[in-house]
Amino acid sequence: MRRSWLALCVVGIAGGIATEAWAYELDQPLLWLPDLGVGVALIIAGSASAPRARGAAWLLVAAGFAWYAGTLAPEATYWHRGLLVHLIVSFPGARPASRSGWLVIMAGYAVAVAGPVWRDESASIILAALALVLCVAGLRRAFLRRQRSRRIACGVGAGLAAVLIAGAIARLVVSAGAAALPSLLAYEAALVIAASYLWVGLRPVATATVTDLVIELGENRSTTLRDALADVLGDPKLRLGYWQASSASYVDDRRSSLTLSAAGADQVMTRIERDGQPFAALVHDSAFATDSTFAKAFSAADRLTSVHAALNADIQARAADVSASRHRLQVASDEERRRLERRLAAAPESRLIEMSDELGRLSRQGNAHLNRAAEQLRQTLVELRELAHGLYPRDLAGGLSMGLEALARRCTVPVELSVTRERVDSQIEVAAYYLCAEALANVAKHAQASTVSVDVAVRSGVFTVRVADNGVGGATPTGGTGLLGLIDRVESIGGQLLVESEPGVGTKLTAEIPLDGQPR
Template identity: 40%
Template sequence: MDADHAAVLVTDLTVGLLVLVTAALTWRRSRSTATLVAVVAVTWLVAFVLPAALFWHRGVLVHALLAHPHGRPRRLPAIALTAAAYVVSVLAPVLWLDDRATVLLALALALGAGWNLRGTRGLARARHRWALAASLLFSGTLLGIALVRFSQGSSAWFPSLVAYDVAVLAACAVLYVGLGQAPVSHLTDLVVDLGDVPARPVRDALARALQDPDLVVATWDPVRGTYAAADGRPVAATARPGRSVTRVDRDGHLFLLLEHDAAIADDPRLHHALEAAARMEAVHAAWQVEVSGQAAAVQASRARLVEAADLERRRLESELRDGVEARLAELAASLSTWPHGGTHVARAVDQLARTRKDLRELASGLRPHALTDGLPAALRDLVESAPVPVTLGVDVGPLPPETEVTVYYVCAESLANAAKHAPGASVVIDVGSGDGRLRAEISDDGPGGAAMSHRGGLLGLRDRVEALGGSLTVSSTPAGTSVVAELPLDHRA
């Protein structure tokens, strides 16, 4: 055995062992690809003791390149080329010795890998790009060897064999490197840092991390006995072509179903990370429901406090009017008819009259007396006594007492602020309802400059409006100021 043959033997043996090592490394990323790469290595090494198996590895390698990353070809051209590669490698290996046939098969391999890339997207497209790169590397080497043999004959057999050995090893290594581009780290970061996700749907974040825009996350609906997506549509437990289904159970019960790119199922790391992220998504959704429930409970509690305060004001008003003031009126009437009255009695009667007036003002402060006839009448009275010109537009039906009081106070406070800070301005009050909400806007054409002050009355009114499920906003520019209050017509709903 001469030195060249010995060198080729060592090179072949080294490449076979390195391909076997590559298969072992690939196992953690894709078991299907790792299995095919391992078969390439085994058939490569078998040729050392069985010369008839010299080209068997080539059929398996073409299979690995055209079936990456699923382990089996899925498109008709890839299936046909894989079958042809096996037939030629096992049954008609002499064709590989014909340079013209080699050129045709190499070109067919490159075209088949390119065809696999058509119409794919997401993670599958990224994987097919790497398979195309490995296919071009291998087929390009075959073409180069064929061209060298055309031009130089058999004299360049040694560098050609070395180049071929390197190409086989490089193709397997490219497949391994391509599998490492899976977004496992991004998905892991998403699981760890899920606290930043509430601003956008978790499903969308998962889809972006997995490069799978068609990702479906469905939860088990025990009432309908099926999985349902976030929009309520039922999701079948069987995968569509090119897709895979992953079920995630909790405590032995049906819980989640994920339909994703089939390439994800071939990567154990990515598959496990997806399951973890899906569980976190469900926990996150449950947390959101709990927080929403707590927020609703707090909102309802604030509304009940407002209702209780208004009810207590009405009770005190009634007690003052029907109790204390009525008794004072009776006492004043008795004193005024007392036959032995004098200066002291007259002064007492006058004092009682002033006391009754103070009580009436106090009762009106607890709940505006004008609201007895409803909000429109109360606003008309407010406008008539305003120190600035006011245009009033009001179109509302019967309202809950606490809503009437709130809108009245907002209008009164805004009108008082306009009279104080923009005495030469005109004011427009527009109160109307629609779509289940009441809207009150108080605007003026004054110089602006208004703000929600910590010491101003509007701040307390904003709390009251929000307690009833509404909102209060203040907008002020040099062209004027606008105060807008919006409340639900039935905040109890």
């Protein structure tokens, strides 16, 4: 604590003692002791916080003096509340982050000066309830955004508002005289706790906490190291820049240069080196300039963050390799299927067709044995064609639209078909065909549906396939319906397959495959 603030603290405490001596008798400890304690708590909390949070420090000290002013003059009784509203809205500084914050601050001062408003119990309940709602909403946002300073401020505001509401209700339910002293003591205790809590929130953060930011960054990917440091250190003006050799300067995430001239009078620049070379710089509150371990802690946190980012990049690269390997295996599998289908059609099938024609000519002479042999050969040809079709669909020779039209004709359930005529990569067409073939087979076997729709389209660079039926639903990828294989096939080319199948509603399969090759 600097000498000027120490002197101010001593003056405030001495003035508080003089105020209590003038306002109360010594034999009234329940009145003057808590009253003195509130002012002392506010002034000490402010003075102790001054080296690193001057804005909040001035507001805390001013609230302490305003508290004693209210003891001396009834018209100043509620002045401290205006300062507390200002402190809570702008914490840990003195300037709020938005124009709406200034409006709330001005309203707080206006209501604090208008004493009769707070003397009306109904008006007090309404105002405190409004403050409570705003603080709870702010507290929720602060938790979602991991904003430590806002959590502290909104928690203090919510606690004070709740105490004010409880006191006003007590004075309405019970006689005002009987409830006056207990509600006053409860409010004074809440103010002492609030001052202590705010002081704790303004204390210099432990250097280990800076390193702990890496964990928070890992959990909250939208938070940057600069934002997390600014919040934990309670320094909204904090700026972080990294060394750019090309410009021989430190540059922040907005591509602005970090210089001492850009820093305020109460800010300093801490430079971080890595392997003896400039690496990063931090423009921050001058209170940390005396903390010799601060730069080391920040450097350690940044190194851990870099390692974390490198590990993430390595994991993503390995995942990309696995995805590419799956894609290559799927392509090789489809090519082998196509080669086998062509070989079956080129040699065994053609010879069997010749034999079938020859047997057909001989069977017309009335030989029963030849008739049976010809029929068995025709059945063998049908099975061989089905086998070849399963290896690789011949229907795709004329494009996906013709292939799906052939599937729809063979399906035993009426099919509403809508297929784009736009041609895409053959691997995507094969995946779409197998998806529709498997889906239509499942509809015919299991769904008990009266109709099924197939929609294939290209939307915003994404190839989309939707198959929906009005059957019994309840299909799952692990239910043995071939969905797992379809999911693997779609994912192997960078897409994703969504299965929606509520019992009694029907089943809908939606595959989305990016045409740019980037996985979704």
